Amino acid sequence: MTVTLENNKLRVVFSEHGAEMVSLYGKEKQFEYLWQADPQYWGRHAPVLFPIVGRLQADHYRFAGQSYEMHQHGFARDQDFTVVKQTKTAVVFELKASNSTKEKYPFAFVLKLSYTLHAESVAVTYTVENPANQKSYFSIGGHPAFNLPMGDPQLDFADYHVELTPHKERQQISLVGNYTDVAHAVKTTTNDIALSHKLFAHDALIFNLQAEPTTLTLTDAAAHTGVTLRLENAEYCGIWSPYPAQAPFVCLEPWWGLADDVTAKGELSTKNAIHALPAQTSFTGKYEISVF
Numbered sequence: 001m002t003v004t005l006e007n008n009k010l011r012v013v014f015s016e017h018g019a020e021m022v023s024l025y026g027k028e029k030q031f032e033y034l035w036q037a038d039p040q041y042w043g044r045h046a047p048v049l050f051p052i053v054g055r056l057q058a059d060h061y062r063f064a065g066q067s068y069e070m071h072q073h074g075f076a077r078d079q080d081f082t083v084v085k086q087t088k089t090a091v092v093f094e095l096k097a098s099n100s101t102k103e104k105y106p107f108a109f110v111l112k113l114s115y116t117l118h119a120e121s122v123a124v125t126y127t128v129e130n131p132a133n134q135k136s137y138f139s140i141g142g143h144p145a146f147n148l149p150m151g152d153p154q155l156d157f158a159d160y161h162v163e164l165t166p167h168k169e170r171q172q173i174s175l176v177g178n179y180t181d182v183a184h185a186v187k188t189t190t191n192d193i194a195l196s197h198k199l200f201a202h203d204a205l206i207f208n209l210q211a212e213p214t215t216l217t218l219t220d221a222a223a224h225t226g227v228t229l230r231l232e233n234a235e236y237c238g239i240w241s242p243y244p245a246q247a248p249f250v251c252l253e254p255w256w257g258l259a260d261d262v263t264a265k266g267e268l269s270t271k272n273a274i275h276a277l278p279a280q281t282s283f284t285g286k287y288e289i290s291v292f
Contacts, residue, residue: 051074053259076142204253236257
């Protein structure tokens with residue numbers, strides 16, 4: 001089942017499976033901004049990453065003396081959510097812990113994905129609730145993919161760039177295989193990133209945002225058409241396109257968590273960038289996608 005929110009500028013479609021945005025259509029440009037999940041390259045649109053971001057060492061972790069298997073980016077993106085609220089301009093999807101999720105992740109949780117349609121943007125809110133009487137651990141993130149080129153067949157992937165604002169020095173975290181290498185993160189003042197397929201030869205570009213408000217703008221040199229992600233409190237962001245495939249899309253990903261570090265020992269409670277959520281409390285992460 002799908003849910004559609006629409007105004008005179010945008011038509012946005014969401015699937016109950018994964019609570020995933022599956023279409024972001026701009027009426028003015030008559031253009032589909034969101035990648036349409038061609039499995040030749042990548043069969044998803046904009047999945048939620050929960051309760052981990054990235055990959056675990058050997059796809060396993062330990063908690064309270066037990067070992068659990070969980071694959072890249074967790075399980076929420078492959079679960080059917082329930083619509084718990086819907087208006088003309090907003091929809092809220094919900095996923096609760098179940099016997100099947102507890103086989104992979106032993107915690108009680110309520111995960112809510114809220115989407116609100118504005119004039120030319122969609123606001124996204126992730127809420128993680130811990131209804132239990134004990135602390136839980138999680139990471140969460142977004143993975144929206146955007147079509148390139150954007151509406152102009154004369155342009156190519158390499159005609160686009162991603163600008164991070166405010167312009168400032170940030171840490172860039174490299175990947176060694178599937179895992180982060182935080183100890184060897186480097187400081188960079190590169191705030192305008194010219195895209196090329198080879199840019200992703202070592203997987204995603206990862207920046208430490210320190211939970212400061214940050215804007216990512218994807219567009220061509222003349223700024224004819226593009227998307228802007230305004231990250232309210234994301235701790236990290238990833239920029240990714242599959243390599244060596246010449247995939248006609250790029251992902252701009254707000255993260256509250258990271259893949260296991262190369263030094264990870266497998267304990268969830270000490271995992272790098274993990275969130276510890278006290279009993280009977282909740283966490284909120286927010287970002288907004290605008291089109292032009």
